[in-house]
Amino acid sequence: MNRLSKLIVSAAIAGLMSSAALAADTIKIAFVDPLSGPFAATGAQGLAQYKFAADELVNKQGGVLDGQMFEIVPFDNKISAKESLIQLQVAIDQGIRFIVQGNSSGVANAITDAVKKHNKRNPDKQVLFLNYSAVDPALTNEKCNFWHFRFDANADIKMDALTDIMAQDPDIKKVYLIGQDYSFGKAVASAAVKMLGEKRPDIEIVGNELHPIGKVKDFTPYARKIVASDADAMITGNWGSDMVGLGKAVIEAGYKNPIYTYYAATDGITKTFGEDGKGSLRLVGEGQLNPPVSDRAIAYTKAYKEKNPDLDIGQPRIANVMEMLARAINDAGSATDMVAVANALEGMEHDSIWGTKVKMRAEDHQAIQDVHILAHTDDGVTFDFDNSGYGLVAENTVKMASADIPTTCKMDRP
Amino acid sequence: MSLIIVNLLDGLVTGLLLFMLCSGLTLIFSMMGVLNFAHASFYMLGAYFAYQISTYLGFWVGLLVAPFVVGLAGALVERYGLRRVHKYGHVPELIFTFGLALLIEELVQFIWGKxxxxxxxxxxxxxxxxxxxxxxxxxxxxxMIFIAMGIFLLLLYILTRTRIGMIIQAALSYPHTVQNLGHNVPLIFMGVFGVGTALAGLAGVIAGPALGTFPGMAFQLGSIVFVTIVIGGLGSLWGALFASLLIGWLQTFAASYNIRFADIFEFFGFTPPVDMANSALRDLWTLTVPQIGPILPYLLMVAVLVIRPQGLFGRRET
Incomplete structure (x- = not known):
């Protein structure tokens, strides 16, 4: 062995030892989401926001308990449920006790089942599942369990807030529903039909259709139908290229009324719509970036953009996840007793950096918070998306949306 | 009535766009016997190149330069890739173009992101x-309509009225004879491949702003292009035009009218099952025409292959 390789080996050993020493002082959080494949862009955005939130909101404030730091450890699940379970096991084997995941409700369903089973079998090594984006209502209803917490508003809450706002607008008399032909698209459509029917029985659903997901090359024929139907508003749960294709075709065909969406922002979508989307494109969601709610929010967003100039805060709730977890650990006085941490998180009321209160409802572990109707525009945009000058500005707010929405959750508590 | 005119125009746009892709592919296929799986990838490259150029020099420069760059890339692929694989037979050629399609998609994601x-x-x-x-x-x-029409007329003129066109047409059917007459057939192959991919690139340049520029755009169009040239008949420019327009209109009209299958069945005197929720035929009864729109071109292809295997305008057995 020559000198150089000796040096490298000893450096490597030293590195290993120091990281082991560091590990003793950090609380690891496993980030299980796609970091390769077609949804890698979304996963990478989430990871950057977690790393920043952990540093800025927890570590720089002195960490939790007696100075322990948060560390985000990424695991690539390739957005497959099967791969997620493997990665979950790897994370647990590394001694990680907190799991965050958000992209795809299918994955979230698999993880919540696996976590429940694991915690039953390993009461000394229990883990918590913090779901920050998967919006399938089932996760906090029939499939709910004590170890799962959802920080995003679920699909029903978003639709509830959206239909509340739409019901106040007397000009809306005809609504067109269109979505991708799979479980989420169908869930959005059926929730819209049900809630509009309850709140404004006079509104006519002039179209309710599903198109093949990811297969439509040109949305123009669909756009013609929407224009011909004289709809005053349309609602779609489309995402990705289906969202861009549909939105652009409808606007080009001469449609001028609101397009209510769930996912028409960031990842290039805001930039692609640009001027065309102004005036019609709306998004229902939590987290208000514009107008900024406080100096603290401004400082946080600015610092994030400085560190990640090409990325956006597309999921503001991630800041809530980090802050609320830190508080729960401090309240519980332990980062290893998951029952205590979960009990501390249950029912917690938190003042979010984004100006809303977030209440983690105890009976189903669903976060209740302000839900906004955000308009795609370049007027009054302090923080844009895709560096395009365009961003989302809060137009309407439903305070603590669906705080009384019923749940079918019957939780088994340890 | 007015909606029918609008749909006719929309279908024309879709069809002509498809034609720009198919015209190059059908010439390449009939000349070299190679199904170029990467053809739609060159379409995607056209859109991305044009986007990149347009950020510096504007749309019009992109429109002129990008197809040229794509055509050049296509010619190089033929000269240094396909031609070397050619001597091992058609299967390696097929695998080569398939690999190329995957490579281009990954490359695009690597450079421009997802x-x-x-x-x-x-x-x-x-x-x-x-x-x-x-x-x-x-x-x-x-x-888009004018550009595609212009391309069609230009191709038709070159192929039927010029000396180059005649040599290409001859090389399509009798490559050895043409070679024996002293023409450089490999050069013709390279030229046709280059022009074919340039046309695909041009289609990408003008389709990118209308249909979206993203890494899945090649995959979305990939299979329908083959269906079109099979329906139209291999090597036939008129066939490619006819089949493209047919598919364009078929897809547009299928997506435009929410005709329910239940209505069609009832028109023919069938009665709906009483207990729809538990009926084995529930899926069939609840279908609408827009939902089956995407498979109509494939059904048409099967029908054409059964009735007229050489395609609607094809002249030789395939």
Whole structure:
């Protein structure tokens, strides 16, 4: 062995030892989401926001308990449920006790089942599942369990807030529903039909259709139908290229009324719509970036953009996840007793950096918070998306949306 | 009635766009016997190159330069890739183009990322040309129609009225004889491959702003292009045009009218099952025409292959 390789080996050993020493002082959080494949862009955005939130909101404030730091450890699940379970096991084997995941409700369903089973079998090594984006209502209803917490508003809450706002607008008399032909698209459509029917029985659903997901090359024929139907508003749960294709075709065909969406922002979508989307494109969601709610929010967003100039805060709730977890650990006085941490998180009321209160409802572990109707525009945009000058500005707010929405959750508590 | 005219125009745009892809592919296929799986990838490259150029020099420069660059890339692929694989037979050629398609898709994601690109139509064409009963018809779509028509007429002229065209046509059917007459057939192959991919690139340049510029755009069009040339008949320019327009209109009209299968069945005197929720035929009864729109071209292809295997305008057995 020559000198150089000796040096490298000893450096490597030293590195290993120091990281082991560091590990003793950090609380690891496993980030299980796609970091390769077609949804890698979304996963990478989430990871950057977690790393920043952990540093800025927890570590720089002195960490939790007696100075322990948060560390985000990424695991690539390739957005497959099967791969997620493997990665979950790897994370647990590394001694990680907190799991965050958000992209795809299918994955979230698999993880919540696996976590429940694991915690039953390993009461000394229990883990918590913090779901920050998967919006399938089932996760906090029939499939709910004590170890799962959802920080995003679920699909029903978003639709509830959206239909509340739409019901106040007397000009809306005809609504067109269109979505991708799979479980989420169908869930959005059926929730819209049900809630509009309850709140404004006079509104006519002039179209309710599903198109093949990811297969439509040109949305123009669909756009013609929407224009011909004289709809005053349309609602779609489309995402990705289906969202861009549909939105652009409808606007080009001469449609001028609101397009209510769930996912028409960031990842290039805001930039692609640009001027065309102004005036019609709306998004229902939590987290208000514009107008900024406080100096603290401004400082946080600015610092994030400085560190990640090409990325956006597309999921503001991630800041809530980090802050609320830190508080729960401090309240519980332990980062290893998951029952205590979960009990501390249950029912917690938190003042979010984004100006809303977030209440983690105890009976189903669903976060209740302000839900906004955000308009795609370049007027009054302090923080844009895709560096395009365009961003989302809060137009309407439903305070603590669906705080009384019923749940079918019957939780088994340890 | 007015909606039918609008749909006819929309279908024309879709069909002509398809034609620009198919015209190159059908020539390449009939000349070299190679199914170029990477053809739609060159279409995607056209859109991305044009987007990149347009960020510096504007749309019009991109329109002129990008197809040329794509054609050059295509010619190089033929000269240094396909030609070397050619001597091992058709299967290796097929695998080569398939690998190339995957490679181009990964390369595009590596360079430009996985997000949508903000590739916009030029401001000069960003207005409504006319409107029929509230349905706006964008000027950009008129522009697409004119470009595609121009390409068709130009190709038709070159192939049927010029000396180069005659040599190409001869090389399509009798490559050895043409070679024996002293023509450089490999050069013709390279030229046709280059022009074919350039046409695909041009289609990408003008389709990018209308249909979106993203890494999945090649995959989305890939299979339908093959269906079109099989229906039209291999090597036939008229066939490619006819089949493209047919598929364009078929897809547009299928997506435009929410005709329910239940209505069609009832028209023919069938009665719906009483207990729909538990009926084995529930899926069939609840279908609508827009839902089956995407498979109609494939059904048409099967029908054409059964009735007329050489395609609608094809002249030889395949």
């Amino acid at each position: 997000s949508q690109m903000a590739y916009e139509q030029p401001p000069a064409l960003d207005f409504t040309a006319f409107a029929i009963a509230g349905n706006a018809f964008p000027a950009y779509k008129m522009f």
